[in-house]
Amino acid sequence: MTRLAIIAAMPDELRPLVRGWRQEARNGVVLWSWRRGDAEWVAACAGTGVEAATRAFAEVEATGAIDSVLSAGWAGALDQRFHVGRAYHVSGVIDARTGERIAIAGAPGECWLVTNPMVAGHSEKRRLASKYGAGLVDMEAAGVARLAQERGIRFLCIKGVSDALDDRFPDFNAFISSDGRFQVARFTLYAVIRPWLWPALVRMGRNSREAAQSMRESILNLLDDRETLRKPGAQQKS
Numbered sequence: 001m002t003r004l005a006i007i008a009a010m011p012d013e014l015r016p017l018v019r020g021w022r023q024e025a026r027n028g029v030v031l032w033s034w035r036r037g038d039a040e041w042v043a044a045c046a047g048t049g050v051e052a053a054t055r056a057f058a059e060v061e062a063t064g065a066i067d068s069v070l071s072a073g074w075a076g077a078l079d080q081r082f083h084v085g086r087a088y089h090v091s092g093v094i095d096a097r098t099g100e101r102i103a104i105a106g107a108p109g110e111c112w113l114v115t116n117p118m119v120a121g122h123s124e125k126r127r128l129a130s131k132y133g134a135g136l137v138d139m140e141a142a143g144v145a146r147l148a149q150e151r152g153i154r155f156l157c158i159k160g161v162s163d164a165l166d167d168r169f170p171d172f173n174a175f176i177s178s179d180g181r182f183q184v185a186r187f188t189l190y191a192v193i194r195p196w197l198w199p200a201l202v203r204m205g206r207n208s209r210e211a212a213q214s215m216r217e218s219i220l221n222l223l224d225d226r227e228t229l230r231k232p233g234a235q236q237k238s
Contacts, residue, residue, distance in 0.1 A: 004223065005060040006043040007053050007144050008073040010182065012208070013160070014043050016216040017072075028179070029059040036228055040064075047180025049117065050143030057147050068154035070223075071144040072215055074208055075113060075136040075159035076120055076167075078129040082111065082136060084164050085210030087218040090157035094132050095142035102145045104155055108222070111135030113159060115142035119172040125165055136161065158218045160211025163204055170197060 008014050011030055018032035021043070025031065032043045042063070044056035053071075060066060071093075082088060091109020094101050096116045114134040116124070128137055141157050148155035163169065175187040191197050220229055 001038045001040055001064075002067045003064055004039075004041045005057060005066045005069040006041060006219070007056050007060075007069060007071055007140065008043065008045050009048045009052065009140055009180070010073070011045050013073040013212055013215070014045065016213045017219060018043050026059055027055075029056050031059065034229070048119075048139045048176055048182065049180040050115065050140060052180030053140040053143045054147065057144065066151070066153060068156065069144060069148050070156040070158065070219065071138075071141040072158050072219065073138060073140065073160070074162035074211055075138040076125060076163045077135070077161050077165045078114070078125055078137055079111070079135045080165055082161050084161045084167075084207040085214060087158055087160040087211060087214035088136065089218065089222070090136065090141065090159060093142045093145045093157060094134055095146075096128065096132070100142070100146075102142065102149060102155075104145075104157060107156060113138060113141055113157065115139060119176070121171060122166065122168050129165070156222070158215055158222070160208075160215040162208040162211050167200065167204070169200055169204065170194075 021032040021034045023032050029044050029046045034041045042060045044060050046052040046056040088110045089108045090113045091107050092101060092103040092112045094114040096114050112134040113136040114128050114132045116137050116139060120128060120137045136159055138159060145155050175183045177183055191201060
């Protein structure tokens with residue numbers, strides 16, 4: 001059996017893809033699985049950041065060897081050419097903590113991505129774009145790429161753009177717990193009494209949903225060449 005691991009930060013990033021898959025939670029990691037014939041896809045989310053992605057990867061690996069891994073999820077644009085609501089194939093990742101660059105062999109890449117240890121606001125995006133020349137920024141992909149490299153397995157990366165280069169939002173870092181979980185209740189209380197934030201947050205929510213749907217299509221176009229997962233009822237057969 002061949003096994004593909006799909007690692008993301010938050011469930012909503014994968015919601016369109018995993019609809020109908022078998023779902024469970026173990027050790028703080030949300031997992032979805034789909035199996036047909038000799039192929040199994042397992043998706044996992046444990047929160048934002050490299051450490052959370054590592055926990056998600058380990059939980060998938062605990063159930064069996066992984067043949068390839070895909071880093072998916074939302075990313076911020078570092079260049080005006082990358083549009084919100086769209087998904088892009090990443091050709092290489094950069095670790096902002098170390099400067100390490102990992103090219104993705106054979107990837108139909110459209111841009112490089114830099115993995116930052118925190119959510120990149122407007123000024124941080126500008127700094128990262130200038131320093132690394134990357135098109136996108138996230139918080140997990142470089143860590144997942146390193147895990148794949150250590151195991152000698154295939155690595156892929158598809159990211160959906162949730163926010164543009166010049167978008168301005170509150171500092172989301174203040175609402176991320178030490179284990180990488182976004183504290184929705186705290187942020188909701190913060191935002192509800194600040195109505196001037198609502199238009200930008202509504203726009204980001206809409207863009208994020210479109211990006212998640214675009215990621216689903218890109219992932220299936222790349223990996224589901226027989227369109228098994230597009231057939232009616234196929235996702236229930238796990």
